[in-house]
Amino acid sequence: MNIAIIGSGTMGSGIAQVAATAGCAVKLFDLNQDALAKSKKALETTLSKLVEKEKIDADEKSRIQNSISYVNSLNDLSDSDLVIEAIVENLEVKRKVFSELETLVSENTILASNTSSLSIASIAASCKKPERVIGIHFFNPAPLMQLVEVIPAVQTSEEVLQKSVQIISDWKKVVAVAKDTPGFIVNRVARPFYSESLRIYEEGVADFATIDWALKTIGGFRMGPFELMDMIGHDVNYIVTATVFTAFYFDPKFKPSFTQKRLLEAGFLGRKSGRGFYDYCQELPVPKE
Numbered sequence: 001m002n003i004a005i006i007g008s009g010t011m012g013s014g015i016a017q018v019a020a021t022a023g024c025a026v027k028l029f030d031l032n033q034d035a036l037a038k039s040k041k042a043l044e045t046t047l048s049k050l051v052e053k054e055k056i057d058a059d060e061k062s063r064i065q066n067s068i069s070y071v072n073s074l075n076d077l078s079d080s081d082l083v084i085e086a087i088v089e090n091l092e093v094k095r096k097v098f099s100e101l102e103t104l105v106s107e108n109t110i111l112a113s114n115t116s117s118l119s120i121a122s123i124a125a126s127c128k129k130p131e132r133v134i135g136i137h138f139f140n141p142a143p144l145m146q147l148v149e150v151i152p153a154v155q156t157s158e159e160v161l162q163k164s165v166q167i168i169s170d171w172k173k174v175v176a177v178a179k180d181t182p183g184f185i186v187n188r189v190a191r192p193f194y195s196e197s198l199r200i201y202e203e204g205v206a207d208f209a210t211i212d213w214a215l216k217t218i219g220g221f222r223m224g225p226f227e228l229m230d231m232i233g234h235d236v237n238y239i240v241t242a243t244v245f246t247a248f249y250f251d252p253k254f255k256p257s258f259t260q261k262r263l264l265e266a267g268f269l270g271r272k273s274g275r276g277f278y279d280y281c282q283e284l285p286v287p288k289e
């Protein structure tokens, strides 16, 4: 099966790895050449670690790497059975990509968006054949997270829904079909997890490291909310909150945080930029002999 991924950032790279591991031929496209080079390098590092841990052998590593080609034109995606878009969380940009994409691929190609919060119906409406558009929402990091939400828009055909569920299940993921509503299931439930933590921090109830510690140690969460926001990226996380807030007619329970907005404006996007709530550039202390 030929899979195309548009956007080779955090999510696109992870989804490419998942599809290649499952035996698909993958084409990864990004407007930014550096992003493609970074993605290729990150895959090498990830797969090398898996070989070290004896989770895969060297042949499997080469097979996965050889299954992914890094392309620099949308035209290169014309022979795809399924295209998954994982670019910036901006409706107008996504709509433009979908309407262009539609003219390049075959009639039967499924066009999916990995959007966290935007309306699949609005994305589908940018296409002449909206019945083949669907949401396929992976979680970060895509190779490790089991759950994938599959979101049919009102326009999506039953056949496209069933095929999408089948493909994602074949990739050994657990599918939850969700209605096309802001944030779907997980991102809607998760909003108050971030927002309330930010409010507690802003009110000075505790510092962010203490809140993370409390939720992990006492609450049993694998990651604290601030660590998680740093991992997701404040650009992505803030925009998702703002989108859900707007889409729910400004319900105050989804109100975004100024603290997070300032981090985003400063370019402190989290792990990917080296600094968010935590500083990832600091050199670790060298252990004494």
Ligand code: NAI
Pocket (backbone or CB within 6 Å): 006, 007, 008, 009, 010, 011, 012, 029, 030, 031, 032, 035, 085, 086, 087, 088, 089, 090, 093, 097, 114, 115, 116, 117, 137, 138, 139, 140, 231, 232, 233, 236, 240
């Ligand atoms: P990212 O910022 O890491 O990567 C986005 C990539 O898309 C960049 O490499 C950029 O150069 C590229 N790009 C932007 N516009 C483009 C265009 N018109 N054509 C081709 N490439 C383009 O973003 P990330 O985190 O991978 O998010 C991508 C999508 O996945 C967003 O819709 C986001 O909401 C969603 N998502 C993000 C999650 C996360 O934890 N980061 C989790 C689940 C979904």
